[in-house]
Amino acid sequence: MxxxxxxxxxxxxxxxxxxxxxxxxxxxxxPTPVIEAVAEALAAPLSNRGAVTQGERNADAIVGDARRAMGDLLGVPAEGVVFGRSATQLTYDLARTLARGWGPGDEVVVTRLDHDANIRPWVQAAESAGATVRWADFDPATGEIEPEDIAAVTGDRTRLIALTAASNLLGTRPDTAAVARLAHDRGAHLHLDGVHFAAHALTDLEALGADTFTCSPYKFLGPHLGVLAARPELLHTLHPDKLLPATDRVPERFEHGTLPYELLAGTTAAVDFLAGLAGPGEGGRRARLxxxxxxxxxxxxxxxxxxxxxxxxxxxxxxxxxxxxxxxxxxxxxxxxxxxxxxxxxxxxxxxxxxxxxxxxxxxxxxxxxxxxxxxxxxxxxxxxxxxxxxxxxxxxxxxxxx
Missing domain, CATH: 3.90.1150.10 (Aspartate Aminotransferase, domain 1)
Structure with missing residues (x-):
């Protein structure tokens, strides 16, 4: 096609x-449909989420639609989709949360291939916890990073491996599934930066092997915000800082303050636009994507x-x-x-x-x-x-x- x-x-x-x-x-x-979706969300009645007024219902519907759309794009249930201001902000939030379980003697692996947004949050979180940072290098002649390069700096005390799914500088797409097996064999968490990847390849968290994954809709025709995706059952085990009156439901417990409803409406429109690039097609949105x-x-x-x-x-x-x-x-x-x-x-x-x-x-x-x-x-x-x-x-x- x-x-x-x-x-x-x-x-x-x-x-x-x-x-x-x-x-x-x-x-x-x-694209025009995304622009129109943002404008239409702002032009309609809109308020904080709820079930009483039209504005409340509109906001609630927008959030639900956006979670389902991003779930289809990333291959996760809607309950595994978290929205935030940016992928960087979400990575910092996740790093602080995971680091509560780290201490002296624990190790965190980062790579020199990555965008700094998938390096510095982990380095700083490890330093705060007293954990050790280990660096994996890539081959500058080819731009490749091999699973063996990462294996060389992992061990029994490795708690997390942070890796790009696709380098924003070189385009390199590492073998994340092999790195995931390595991480999980050691009981470590694998976080993938998918900001560049999601714009060019259909994401499937299970196939990639990611425990958590971040991306940004504005890299794939949508508005400026960030997305964190994970299995809902994993999110249930994490307890980030939050305001006392804020809900403890998943995924809402990870979303601080009021969501940008108009940007979420644009995100849904962007996913639908991507799903229609090859024509109307058959099957559900995931199949068309x-x-x-x-x-x-x-x-x-x-x-x-x-x-x-x-x-x-x-x-x-x-x-x-x-x-x-x-x-x-x-x-x-x-x-x-x-x-x-x-x-x-x-x-x-x-x-x-x-x-x-x-x-x-x-x-x-x-x-x-x-x-x-x-x-x-x-x-x-x-x-x-x-x-x-x-x-x-x-x-x-x-x-x-x-x-």
């Missing part, structure tokens, strides 16, 4: 700007290969994204030229491909790129062949000294 990219692109008002967007890993553009992601991965991989092959043909270009399994995300640098200059040059030509380390500071340093990183090229469902033409033309012009 193929995607009708022309029809898909008509649903994104931001594309009328004429910009070719390759900054999807930092946040995608928003599977069809859409299959078609999306095929198309994005084709575009990625085209970009990668052309960039790699330039002697002055270094492509750092080389893992066997990866998202359609490329990190490149230029011999004798600053990636930030390429970013600015491309912007003058209406091409958005940013440069930096994108909070994957440990990864950038391990690659020998320091804090500056490189130029990141990321694809999204609305990326067209003409966008790729403009990107490649712009890079050629930059290399030819026109920038």
């Amino acid at each position: 193929t995607l009708d990219i022309t029809a898909i692109r008509t649903r994104f008002p931001a594309l009328k700007s004429g910009i070719a967007f390759f900054d999807g890993p930092g946040g995608t553009q928003t 599977a069809a859409s992601y299959t078609a999306l991965e095929e198309r994005e991989d084709s575009l990625r290969r085209r970009i990668e092959e052309e960039l790699a043909a330039h002697a002055a270009v270094r492509v750092h994204s080389r893992a066997a399994r990866r998202t359609p995300t490329l990190l490149v640098t230029f011999d004798g030229r600053d990636a930030a200059d390429a970013y600015r040059f491309l912007a003058t030509r209406g091409v958005a491909a940013p440069a930096g380390s994108f909070y994957a500071l440990e990864a950038s340093r391990h690659l020998g790129l320091g804090d500056g990183g490189g130029l990141r090229v990321g694809l999204a469902p609305y990326t067209g062949e003409e966008d790729v033409d403009r990107l490649l033309d712009g890079v050629r012009a930059f290399l030819n000294g026109k920038g």
Whole structure:
């Protein structure tokens, strides 16, 4: 099944700007149905959740719909979906909660491949508990991190392994199922950062092996908020700090304050939009999501290969994204030229491909790129062949000294 990219692109008002967007890993553009869902939620009666007034009922329905939508997207029951301000905030909250069971002699494993949001919360929580932090490195030549690399720094006192499901800097997709077996054999918790992964592959927590998983709807066409997913039975064993009058129900016990109902309405719309990318399809939403992601991965991989092959043909270009399994995300640098200059040059030509380390500071340093990183090229469902033409033309012009 193929995607009708022309029809898909008509649903994104931001594309009328004429910009070719390759900054999807930092946040995608928003389709009309998501924008309308946010506006409609705010225009209708809305108040705190309840069952008496229309505003209360609307709020309650919005939350329930969003939990079911994200449950379908991530392969978990609706009761296993927690909403928060951001994936970073949710990870900090989870780290503080889990760390109550840690102490001196316990160990926490983090990797240099990860975004700092899946490193620093665990490092700081371990330090507060008196636990030891162990670091797993990746191969800078390939961008790969192997289960053996993580196994080398785990032991009987390992309490948690934190790993990215897909690197936001390089696109690398580790073998999380193998790491999960390693973690669970040692009685450890596996937390996966799925912020970049969920935008490009259909998530199944059981298949990935994750105990907990975070993602952000604004990376897959939705509004700015964060999601934590887990088995409901696991959430029942965790007791975060909360206000005394706040409910102790799961998953509500993890959600502090009033939820952003309008953003949750937009989240449901984003999941439904993704489910319809490959056409109306058959079966429930999960089945339609599977069809859409299959078609999306095929198309994005084709575009990625085209970009990668052309960039790699330039002697002055270094492509750092080389893992066997990866998202359609490329990190490149230029011999004798600053990636930030390429970013600015491309912007003058209406091409958005940013440069930096994108909070994957440990990864950038391990690659020998320091804090500056490189130029990141990321694809999204609305990326067209003409966008790729403009990107490649712009890079050629930059290399030819026109920038």
